[in-house]
Amino acid sequence: MSMWVTVTINGERVRRDVEPRLLLVHFLRDELGLTGTHWGCDTSNCGACAVWLDGEPVKSCTVLTVMADGHEVRTVEGLEAGGELDVVQRAFLACHGVQCGFCTPGMLMTARALLDRNPDPSEAEIREAISGQVCRCTGYASIVRAIRWAAAEERRNRTATSEGGQ
Amino acid sequence: MQVPAPFEYERATSVDHAIELLGRLGASARLIAGGHSLLPMMKLRLVTVDYLIDINDLRRELAYIRVEPDPARPRSAGSRTGRRRTAGARTARSDSGDEAESTEDGVIPDGVIRIGALTRHRELLESEILRRTCPIFSEAERVIADPLVRNRGTIGGALCQADPSEDLTAVCTTLDASCVIRGPGGERVVSMAEFYRGPYETAVGPDEMLIEIRIPLRPGGSSAYEKVGRRAGDWAIVSCGAAVWLADGVITDARVGLAAVGPNTTGIPAVAQALRGQAPSEELFAQAGAIAAQYCSPVTDQRGHAEYKRHLAAELTRRTLRRAVARASGDDLLADDPQAPSGASRD
Numbered sequence: 001m002s003m004w005v006t007v008t009i010n011g012e013r014v015r016r017d018v019e020p021r022l023l024l025v026h027f028l029r030d031e032l033g034l035t036g037t038h039w040g041c042d043t044s045n046c047g048a049c050a051v052w053l054d055g056e057p058v059k060s061c062t063v064l065t066v067m068a069d070g071h072e073v074r075t076v077e078g079l080e081a082g083g084e085l086d087v088v089q090r091a092f093l094a095c096h097g098v099q100c101g102f103c104t105p106g107m108l109m110t111a112r113a114l115l116d117r118n119p120d121p122s123e124a125e126i127r128e129a130i131s132g133q134v135c136r137c138t139g140y141a142s143i144v145r146a147i148r149w150a151a152a153e154e155r156r157n158r159t160a161t162s163e164g165g166q
Numbered sequence: 167m168q169v170p171a172p173f174e175y176e177r178a179t180s181v182d183h184a185i186e187l188l189g190r191l192g193a194s195a196r197l198i199a200g201g202h203s204l205l206p207m208m209k210l211r212l213v214t215v216d217y218l219i220d221i222n223d224l225r226r227e228l229a230y231i232r233v234e235p236d237p238a239r240p241r242s243a244g245s246r247t248g249r250r251r252t253a254g255a256r257t258a259r260s261d262s263g264d265e266a267e268s269t270e271d272g273v274i275p276d277g278v279i280r281i282g283a284l285t286r287h288r289e290l291l292e293s294e295i296l297r298r299t300c301p302i303f304s305e306a307e308r309v310i311a312d313p314l315v316r317n318r319g320t321i322g323g324a325l326c327q328a329d330p331s332e333d334l335t336a337v338c339t340t341l342d343a344s345c346v347i348r349g350p351g352g353e354r355v356v357s358m359a360e361f362y363r364g365p366y367e368t369a370v371g372p373d374e375m376l377i378e379i380r381i382p383l384r385p386g387g388s389s390a391y392e393k394v395g396r397r398a399g400d401w402a403i404v405s406c407g408a409a410v411w412l413a414d415g416v417i418t419d420a421r422v423g424l425a426a427v428g429p430n431t432t433g434i435p436a437v438a439q440a441l442r443g444q445a446p447s448e449e450l451f452a453q454a455g456a457i458a459a460q461y462c463s464p465v466t467d468q469r470g471h472a473e474y475k476r477h478l479a480a481e482l483t484r485r486t487l488r489r490a491v492a493r494a495s496g497d498d499l500l501a502d503d504p505q506a507p508s509g510a511s512r513d
Binding site: 001023026044050062063064129132 | 167168169170171172173174175177198201202205206209218220222288311312313314315317318398399
């Protein structure tokens with residue numbers, strides 16, 4: 001039997017009739033066409049499907065859509081604002097944090113969550129933050145570099161803003 | 167594509183509602199919290215349910231970490247004599263009277279830590295109360311799965327899954343925790359030995375739920391945890407927790423809990439017997455390790471040979487005892503966790 005759910009996705013309320021067994025990753029990709037969230041190992045190991053649920057990164061292959069009913073989900077499509085890429089997206093471009101790109105959306109969501117919580121993470125903290133995600137190109141060094149670049153860029157932006165007298 | 171078999175979904179609005187649903191829907195219903203053990207098993211069709219009862223809305227009732235005076239002891243006597251400074255703590259206890267709610271002055275109160283079953287791994291990892299009073303918790307949480315899984319998984323779910331490789335069962339056994347189970351007839355409190363019946367089997371009945379974990383705090387104690395795994399976030403090859411209590415340079419009590427070395431090796435009373443009344447020494451730790459290795463029953467699998475696991479059981483018992491004793495006796499240098507990431511701040 002199916003049931004109606006209302007999920008706020010990237011700020012927009014979405015109402016759909018779904019089967020309780022529908023996993024959030026498939027809801028996003030197949031029902032809503034938000035294919036930026038990748039579907040990888042299906043066993044909550046690889047982290048390619050990472051999205052935010054109520055502000056925290058989670059693996060959407062291990063969350064039921066019905067469990068997100070009434071909650072907020074943010075996907076990689078929700079990172080850019082007003083046609084501008086988020087700093088972490090620009091960082092992955094600048095530092096070649098993207099190789100084949102499969103793990104990238106999940107890495108971006110985790111990176112954004114980390115920097116929101118800890119604007120100046122150490123390398124160890126960055127590695128810990130992405131430790132639930134697998135890059136099979138083994139491009140971890142570039143990914144870590146990209147997240148550090150993003151942190152530095154955001155610090156520069158903040159300083160510029162405050163020096164500009166707000 | 168791995169998809170669970172069809173089921174009906176219900177959301178509990180209170181603990182009582184969840185128990186009522188369990189009673190009405192029967193044994194074909196299961197509670198779901200974080201879902202990071204149950205959903206993978208449902209995907210693999212190792213578990214099939216007719217009903218899933220989602221308890222994630224019960225955080226107000228079931229998500230907390232509190233330090234309280236032990237209800238079994240008179241507060242005025244027990245809570246005062248039972249205080250000690252933690253390793254490295256600079257200040258003495260306050261006399262404010264509500265200190266049992268807080269350990270911010272570095273004092274371990276003599277009482278009980280109450281952890282709601284829906285408390286998530288991340289909250290356990292980041293809990294300052296647990297870091298100060300039971301370092302074993304923070305050390306174990308840091309190596310349980312990965313940050314994303316820890317954002318969802320709960321202590322109640324982990325204990326009820328009762329996977330023999332699961333870390334928190336070993337932690338709670340080491341700390342002599344008890345579990346509060348509520349059912350239609352009310353609440354009952356069981357020890358970890360009673361709670362954990364064997365792989366994937368607990369004392370929680372089909373119409374009951376685990377609602378709280380209680381950890382007794384006793385003066386003069388500390389604890390440590392070690393896990394050996396091949397990959398970040400993987401299950402343990404072997405994990406080991408140790409807790410010790412010292413008085414006048416002598417071990418008054420000690421507990422060791424192992425994970426992943428057999429169907430039911432979470433508590434090893436022989437280790438406690440060997441350690442009690444002895445002064446801590448490397449020889450004693452080695453002796454305890456040998457007992458742990460003797461009492462565990464690992465099997466050869468893709469994570470390693472039985473003999474290797476037995477070796478790890480001995481070695482990790484030694485290491486955790488050494489570190490727990492160092493902490494309990496205030497030896498900061500030895501008590502430091504060598505695996506702690508430098509510069510990490512977890513506030």
